[in-house]
Amino acid sequence: MRNKSHQIGIIAMGGGASSILKDILEKESHFSSVSINRDKLSLKQSNAELKLFVEGDKPAHFPKAIEQHRLKIKEYLRNTDALVLLSCLGGITGSHTIQPLAKVVQDLGIKTVAVVTLPFAFEGKERMAVAQNTLDSLTFLDMPIVIIHNQSLVSLAKPNFSLADLFQIQNADIAELINNYSFEDELNRDE
Ligand SMILES: Nc1nc2c(ncn2[C@@H]2O[C@H](COP(=O)(O)OP(=O)(O)OP(=O)(O)O)[C@@H](O)[C@H]2O)c(=O)[nH]1
Numbered sequence: 001m002r003n004k005s006h007q008i009g010i011i012a013m014g015g016g017a018s019s020i021l022k023d024i025l026e027k028e029s030h031f032s033s034v035s036i037n038r039d040k041l042s043l044k045q046s047n048a049e050l051k052l053f054v055e056g057d058k059p060a061h062f063p064k065a066i067e068q069h070r071l072k073i074k075e076y077l078r079n080t081d082a083l084v085l086l087s088c089l090g091g092i093t094g095s096h097t098i099q100p101l102a103k104v105v106q107d108l109g110i111k112t113v114a115v116v117t118l119p120f121a122f123e124g125k126e127r128m129a130v131a132q133n134t135l136d137s138l139t140f141l142d143m144p145i146v147i148i149h150n151q152s153l154v155s156l157a158k159p160n161f162s163l164a165d166l167f168q169i170q171n172a173d174i175a176e177l178i179n180n181y182s183f184e185d186e187l188n189r190d191e
């Protein structure tokens with residue numbers, strides 16, 4: 001079980017991750033929480049403590065957009081011992097902010113784990129390729145990555161299930177995973 005004396009933070013990027021964060025915070029409020037989005041409405045609806053707007057519609061815009069928030073992120077996370085970067089890959093915001101953000105938090109010396117989902121097969125090859133490119137870019141960073149395949153949820157679907165039902169199951173699973181994650185291993189890991 002996790003030592004609750006450590007302050008753990010979660011940074012959610014994009015709409016899917018923001019929904020998951022919402023579920024997590026409704027059950028467990030002891031996390032520091034940051035939501036990052038280019039979607040102002042989604043950001044407004046987020047229950048994260050710190051909300052950061054990023055402007056961009058092309059991958060190249062996001063490193064600069066994240067860099068502009070470096071000081072705010074640093075200040076907010078000053079007492080955070082370990083961090084989860086949460087992103088549902090396949091869209092624009094979550095896919096293109098996680099790598100520059102990982103670099104920022106690693107520069108700050110915060111132990112970090114990435115938790116990402118990969119799109120369903122029915123979402124198409126293009127979204128999967130975007131997700132895969134992001135994963136490839138993350139492997140250059142020394143950071144554990146937990147990969148959750150949305151496609152594996154399909155086997156849980158019952159005839160009357162909607163996509164929202166599947167996401168609800170997934171959100172609960174990810175919330176549990178983060179709650180039970182052994183951050184001690186991260187915090188004790190040699191530099
Ligand atoms: N768990 C969960 N996953 C979601 C949800 N909505 C979308 N996804 C998954 O997350 C992937 C990315 O979607 P979003 O998170 O909405 O995309 P985004 O990062 O906001 O990107 P843009 O809206 O294009 O800027 C999708 O391809 C789905 O596989 C959700 O409510 N919950």
Ligand SMILES: [Mg+2]
Nearest residue numbers: 014015039093
């Ligand atoms: Mg979005």
